[in-house]
Amino acid sequence: MTEGRDIRCVARGMRTNGNIQPDRRQFDDGGGLPPLRYNANMQTVFFRRAARHIADLILLLVPLLVLAGPAGSLAAESQLKPVPSAAPRVALVIGNAAYSRLNPLENPGKDADLIADKLRRLGFEVTLKANRDLKAMGDDVEAFAQAIKQRGPDTVSVFFYAGHGLESDGINYLVPVDADIKRKADIAGRAVSVKRIADRLSSAGNRVNILILDACRDNPFPEGTAAANALLGLAPMGAVYGAFIASATGSGKAAFDGENGHSPYTLALAQAIGTPGEKLEDVFKSVRRQVRLATSEQQIPWESTSIEADFYFVPPAPPPSPAAQLLAAATETDNLALFELLVDRFPGSEEAAQGRSVLAQRQRAETKRAGASTAGEVLARARQVRTPDAFDLVASLFPDSPEAAEARASASRLRETAVLDSAGPTFEGRELISRLQEELTRLACLGGSPSGAFDGQTVGGLRRASLLTDEHYLWHRPTMAALRALRKIDSRDGCVRQKVAASPRCLRINNEDFCQ
DSSP states (O other): OOGGGGEEEEOSOOOOOOOOOOOOOOOOOOOOOOOOOOOTTSOHHHHHHHHHHHHHHHHHHHHHHHHHTGGGOHHHHHHOOOOOTTSOEEEEEEEOOOOSSSOOOSSHHHHHHHHHHHHHHTTOEEEEEESOOHHHHHHHHHHHHHHHHHHOTTOEEEEEEESOEEEETTEEEEOOTTOOOOSGGGHHHHSEEHHHHHHHHHTTOOSEEEEEEEOOOSOOSOTTSTTTTOBOOOOOOOOOTTEEEEESSOTTOOOOOOSSSSOHHHHHHHHHTTOTTOBHHHHHHHHHHHHHHHTTTSOOOEEEEOOOSOOBSSOOOOOOOHHHHHHHHHHHHTOHHHHHHHHHHOTTSHHHHHHHHHHHHTGGGHHHHOOOOOHHHHHHHHHHHOOHHHHHHHHHHSTTSHHHHHHHHHHHHHHHHHHHHHOSOOOOHHHHHHHHHHHHHHTTOOSSOOOSSOOHHHHHHHHHHHTTOSSOOOTTSOOHHHHHHHHTSOGGGSGGGSOOOSSOOEEEETTEEEEO
16 A cells, blocks of 8 residues: 555646526515405595504514515524624635646636635625745734634634645645645645634634635646555535635545636636625535536535524625515505505605605595405405415415415415425436436326437427426426426326327427427
């Protein structure tokens, strides 16, 4: 056994291409009431008072409904302690490329510049260093720890490193540019332990220290040295309190260097950290997915965390104020009582000024619009909006009514569908096509044997299967929405139960007829 067998070495050198693109979504709060209708047989004053009581109830319920949230997550979220958006932010960014005794690297300097620029835009006070020797790296880390301590316990720190890295006996090391490593015994004294960096930053007393290591490329050691046969990859690390440690790739795998001046990992990170409202853990889930796709699953990043606070590189937008929510409800429902309540409760707000303008314009028609709102009217609106919060409002306002039972069931179904749609792995390409064909075969909707190709019989099968479900999906393309919809269909309700039409219906796609 050679002395270098227990050493795992990572550096830069391999190249790949990959495009990294994110996506986002918004949702409606679903609150509010429909317009009030005047009943000439009833006293206007009575219904004005009734409408005001309902409006008061809405004002009290809106915050409760927002806090309740999908799947009842209020209790858990209220226990979390997010890092204040105004907390101090500091970063140390190091790019080592000009190695004197190991293989020099091409992209670490550019990667360090890119991340430093992104962090500055996110409000970090950034210290950028390049080509640091052993003593300089030690001094950099010590000065960084002191800067964290001076700024207080709420400080968020980011340590980003791009360059050569090593794993030996389960310990990860970052390699200075002056390192002369020929034997395993040289590593501990001539490289910087990642664990020691994490411990030093943690000792500064703050709650969040983020260490990002883009340091896992090809073997940096010359042939003939004791370390020349080193394996690839950094080993996942144990927890260090207050530290979040992220590595570009896992043990036994190489990280690609890219061909456009940046590594796939750094490119994915630079895009992900600018996403609004994404927690730290979710940012790196996105990075992992983008790197996996960009490298054809040859590179899988990992993270190790022991932080207890929620941190956002870009905090989520603050919730709308009560005045804004009340104005939205008043505008959507066209209810004069809500506009009056807005002016009464928030007289100095901009929303109240808008409310006064509406009241002035509609003063002559006010009595015609007054009336009582019923559970059926609110439920009808909820059916149009089709959000869990809209149905929750019906159940909250009219808990003992028949409409409340329907509303609770509808809200439950919508949340269950959302959970099912977001659960499980995501498939692409031939794997997605094969799984679609498996489901079509199970439902007896595939006109032949699975071929693994998205052919005419698969398109026809998807179209036949679309008649078995209320969910809409694109049957002429392979999508995860189609796969999820097919999985919810009982095999007993498959295509064998469909009636055969007297004459087939055909659709021409790309000069090919698909008939049902």
